Amino acid sequence: MDTGQKAGQVLLPFFKGTDAAAHAAVIERLHLSGAIIMGDNVPKGPQGQVDPAAMTAANQQLATATRADGDSWPGLIGVDQEGGVVARLGLPLTEWPAPMSFGAAGSEPLAREAGGGLAAELAPLGFTVDFAPDTDVTIGPKDPTIGARSMSSDPDAAAALGAAFSHGMLGAGILPVAKHFPGHGSVTADSHLSLPVQPATVEELRGRDWKPFQAAVAGGAPMIMTGHIAVPALEPGVPASLSAPTYQALRGLGFNGVAVTDALNMEAVNKQYPSGAAAVKALAAGADLLLMPADVDQAHAAIVRAVASGELSAQRLDEAATRVATMMTWRGRTGAPQGAAPGSGAALSAKVSAAAxxxxxxxxxxxxxxxxxxxxxxxxxxxxxxxxxxxxxxxxxxxxxxxxxxxxxxxxxxxxxxxxxxxxxxxxxxxxxxxxxxxxxxxxxxxxxxxxxAGKATAPGKLPAAVGSFPLGTGCAP
Structure with missing residues (x-):
């Protein structure tokens, strides 16, 4: 690969609207790794529901474009489908409850089954990556961003349930992404709007926020997402997603997979590092895949320029592109499982809620x-x-x-x-x-x-996080 091809391989952009053909041309021109499908990219039928056939066709166009250079590995076709409030694909696909349901139900087998059920409906549509599960440990009502996207405020529960959900996804042919290292559930600002500061020491982070990521590494997680959080104990004032000490800490957990940034068009990063600067800084720091740069053309050009000028070492770009290509080669070799029809997980989704x-x-x-x-x-x-x-x-x-x-x-x-x-x-x-x-x-x-x-069922769930005077574990179950 030449420098331009390598620069494309580490970029996973968004696009506007439902013109997949236009974005496929951009993928070919910039040699991009693929695309992430956001809400406005989803084709809808006359009733306002997802059109599965049209979604599959669009994803196929994008995937074909990723192989225009003759790559032997499949492209990254990603989506944010966590369940609860974060779900880009609605009906007729199964609607899943908030991930906190798994913490309330307290069952690893159920979390694994649900991860497989959710992923099994994505794979036939052509998706290869789902940016889930959220393995952040929430601190409760002072956490403005994660909330019920977190499975639990108990680090050990969040770790075990997140790993189980990920294993279910992998078994159904979708690459999971544990997020948001070094932990977004214990900061009190929203990184979509500003740069949160995580005041904890490294020792405190290891005992709480990093436990789910350590479990993800132990379970063979292919991807971990870094968040836009400043951690003074690692590097003051710099978003973790752009911080070399943060990537060193992540690798220190034993992680050898693909480190992907959170969306680079979020205000925590875009305000301070515009016009491709964030892409170069994240790569230089240790990121392997750059998600949703504000302008993918600018990001691509900035990476190529940075390698030419020596600002970014060619070796670092090689390392990042190789990790992405290796992961997707592995994904291609595992083959695509049979998958499941849209909506086929409804009974399982109801089972999760009944247990929660x-x-x-x-x-x-x-x-x-x-x-x-x-x-x-x-x-x-x-x-x-x-x-x-x-x-x-x-x-x-x-x-x-x-x-x-x-x-x-x-x-x-x-x-x-x-x-x-x-x-x-x-x-x-x-x-x-x-x-x-x-x-x-x-x-x-x-x-x-x-x-x-109506008294036709009992409530077996237990609080996965304290609610005022109601402690963690409150509930009817013995």
């Missing part, structure tokens, strides 16, 4: 409501989904106790029963005497809620 429902306060047995309830709160469509689930559970809607739904980012609620549909923190100050955490807004999550309200 958590009672913080209120009865653990018997019906929580008489035969009818009133419903309020929630986001668009939540009350309609609740009503449909209530009907399936034999509950009428319109009279009786008030069930107050708290959606993503919602505030504490009154009523008779407060239900958190995402992170459970708002339950801390909710006045309702009965408090439930459901960790999802899927049909399966609402079915699990309705079954508990």
């Amino acid at each position: 429902v958590t009672v913080l306060s209120g009865p653990c047995t018997g019906p929580l409501v008489p035969g009818a309830v009133q419903v309020t709160g929630g986001g668009p469509g939540d009350r309609e989904r609740f009503a449909a689930a209530a009907a399936r559970a034999g509950l009428a809607v319109g009279s009786g106790p008030v069930v107050n739904l708290i959606g993503y980012g919602g505030r504490p609620a009154g009523g008779d029963i407060a239900v958190a549909l995402d992170a459970p923190w708002p339950l801390q100050e909710s006045a309702a005497p009965v408090k439930l955490a459901v960790y999802g807004r899927s049909d399966g999550a609402f079915d699990a809620l309705a079954a508990v309200l």
